[in-house]
Amino acid sequence: MTKLSVNINKIATLRNSRGGNNPDLVKVALDCEKFGAQGITVHPRPDERHIRYQDVYDLKAVITTELNIEGNCTEDKFVDLVLANKPAQVTLVPDADGQITSNHGWDTIKYRDYLTEMVALFQKEGIRVSIFVDPSVEMVEGAAQTGTDRIELYTEAYAHNYFADREKSIVTYIAAAHHANKLGLGINAGHDLDLHNLHYFAQSIPGLLEVSIGHALISDALYLGLEATVQKYLQQLNP
Ligand SMILES: CC(=O)[C@@H](O)[C@H](O)COP(=O)(O)O
Numbered sequence: 001m002t003k004l005s006v007n008i009n010k011i012a013t014l015r016n017s018r019g020g021n022n023p024d025l026v027k028v029a030l031d032c033e034k035f036g037a038q039g040i041t042v043h044p045r046p047d048e049r050h051i052r053y054q055d056v057y058d059l060k061a062v063i064t065t066e067l068n069i070e071g072n073c074t075e076d077k078f079v080d081l082v083l084a085n086k087p088a089q090v091t092l093v094p095d096a097d098g099q100i101t102s103n104h105g106w107d108t109i110k111y112r113d114y115l116t117e118m119v120a121l122f123q124k125e126g127i128r129v130s131i132f133v134d135p136s137v138e139m140v141e142g143a144a145q146t147g148t149d150r151i152e153l154y155t156e157a158y159a160h161n162y163f164a165d166r167e168k169s170i171v172t173y174i175a176a177a178h179h180a181n182k183l184g185l186g187i188n189a190g191h192d193l194d195l196h197n198l199h200y201f202a203q204s205i206p207g208l209l210e211v212s213i214g215h216a217l218i219s220d221a222l223y224l225g226l227e228a229t230v231q232k233y234l235q236q237l238n239p
């Protein structure tokens with residue numbers, strides 16, 4: 001079974017646009033869980049333009065499914081936040097300053113020693129670690145050498161090319177997934193997955209444990225409502 005972790009960054013973006021607490025981020029997270037989501041993902045960024053550091057404490061106190069905190073572990077504030085909250089999972093994403101959204105995975109070969117240290121630091125606290133990577137056998141190989149529990153395949157390229165040629169767009173992901181399975185790494189995936197491209201991705205990737213989805217899911221909820229939307233995504237994953 002592939003789990004759905006709902007990324008609620010966009011709810012925080014909407015809330016922050018008026019300075020109050022509408023929509024209520026914690027309530028949305030609890031509702032996502034009530035509607036069937038098996039996890040909540042947040043990706044705090046240093047400028048706190050959506051998820052604020054305090055949000056992570058507030059969420060950790062109440063959610064009952066897995067909390068997945070994504071972000072850049074070269075930021076001390078991020079590392080401290082993760083260690084203080086001890087989520088079920090931390091996903092290490094190599095964001096550059098001022099980046100609009102995530103746009104590449106870690107170079108797990110160049111930064112292998114650094115990542116090995118970070119993985120050990122989080123694992124020592126009982127936190128499962130996932131490293132965000134491009135769909136490349138070499139990057140999966142490098143990730144395995146860090147001791148990480150999982151990788152998260154960066155799916156922007158797949159999503160972008162899905163309508164032009166879905167068979168071609170998934171080739172590198174299948175190869176990366178086979179290699180991860182061979183090395184005993186768990187597989188997560190995310191970025192720009194939506195109701196069009198999710199089912200084909202989930203059925204094509206062997207051993208896909210979790211997807212984290214935010215932008216499209218929250219956008220769909222404007223039309224369909226949050227409950228129906230979460231259920232539609234769950235249906236695409238595990239028909
Ligand atoms: C790692 C990843 O692909 C997502 O977390 C994405 O970066 C969401 O972040 P934003 O909501 O800031 O775009």
Ligand SMILES: NCC(=O)COP(=O)(O)O
Pocket residue numbers: 007041043070152189190191192193212213214215216217
């Ligand atoms: N890890 C990917 C994620 O959390 C959500 O990405 P997106 O669906 O907002 O593109």
